[in-house]
Amino acid sequence: MTGTWREATEVTEGKEVTEANEVMGTEEAMEAAAEVVEATGSAAGTGAVRTLRTEDLGYTTPSGRRLVDGVSLTVRAGETVGLVGPNGSGKTTLLRCVYGALTPTAGRVLLDGADLAAAGAKARARRIATVPQDGQTGFDLSVRQIVAMGRSPHKRFWEADTAADRALVDEALARVGADGLADRPFGQLSGGERQRALLARALVQQPGVLVLDEPTNHLDIRYQLEVLGLVRALGTANLLALHDLTLAAYYCDRLYVLDGGRVVASGPPGEVLTADLLAQVYGVAAEVAVHPATGAPTVTYLPGPPQRTPAR
Template identity: 75%
Template sequence: MTTLRTENLAYGTGEGRHLVDAVDLSAADGETVGLVGPNGSGKTTLLRCVYGALRPTHGRVLLDGDDLAALPVKARARRIATVPQDGHAGFELTVGQVVAMGRAPHKRFWEADSAADAALVADALDRVGIAALAPRTFASLSGGERQRALVARALVQQPSLVVLDEPTNHLDIRYQLEILALVRELGTTNLLALHDLNLAAYYCDRLYVLQGGRVVADGAPADVLTAELLGDVYGVAAEVSTHPKTGAPTVVYLPQDRAQPRASA
């Protein structure tokens, strides 16, 4: 059982500006929770506080009741896997070696990879559709291929919580759908930031809407994604309906110059 909770979480800069401000968030065991909001709303900063890249200036992050700030780095890495927004392209390692790095939290510093480790890597590469790229250097991959390699690295880490920052970045439509479906099939508790509201509505159990570093709405996608909220938070006109096949809310954006029918001549 894996539960995530943030309590009054805040992260501020030296100038007194709060990028994340008083955020209370939860994710139940096996739940996929999405963060949505416009650019600069605090999604990435919040995720970095959750997985430990940033130390909150106030509040705390609890995983199964344990304060993550009190855990050693390696112990935290055994429980949380991270898929960042943009994979660094400078690695001279091969794709297979980058994915195998996911086993590091489970091994001693000098411990070599075992046959079981190699099998986990091969399976993860196959599951994200890049098995043929294993001998290539990570730096030679396209943005979408790098993103899938980082998802594979998270798979071999065998975490209980997966934190993903825009996991569909650079991916074509097919792989966007496949990666998010794979995340849901992991059986882990998942926290992810997404820009695409239709993907968030379909693949997330609950959503938190951020604006200016604060949570302005949370709940099931159908309760959160309303035309009124999209107008307030994103400043756009939109229509929200229930898709007849998926049952999920579907957002259609209305360009400002075409929001109203044009009068006939």
């Protein structure tokens, strides 16, 4: 199991290298990555998924506030898709609908065409992993125990962890650079360490889809780059909400821009991230230029009033 995962990842990584000098995130690159994943069987173990789709997804709170409104998006295996937008634009709510913490009030979430609502919590957790918002616990579980919980969806409830499970846990901890933390109490970790431990838990779930809400929160810049690079190299279908537009532009194949719960723009970062859009959605003045070294759009914010008032 472990072997397949690692090999598949490395193949995908190789693809990543050859693709990287071209503009990242072209349709061909995505297709190619998806093909590599399919050719090597399951990209991430048992939960392989080829496509995650949301179809007119909507969420309205019981009090009647519409947080997500008619969002349709697609993420293919091997592709990293970014969700950007200002605070309160519905990113988190949308992601929570996708990973099952919220039940959408409209539309559907589809995995390879099958409605996710029909699957049980366990079947869903075998295919979609996430780093949930911080659940503080008053109990001292070790990092290893927390990470090992990622094996739960693959187990009958009475089954104990096997040596193979423990190997997966060790490997995942090493991949996020947290192997030195294994025996520390989870509650005593710093925000960044916690974030990496929870990412390791998501890896241990061997999902086909990785849904991450601000995965770079709390992380210093080196880990931000490493975590995003790691996620990208997994070969899973990745859907990430990101605040940092430059990071999003660099690591994502495509972006969806949310504003007021709706998708207002989507496409490759180079097409989506424009000064006009930033003024309209975020209400800020900014300059977008293609960075000579990365080849990805880089956003520079300019102080002062936006060129246009945001349309909200």
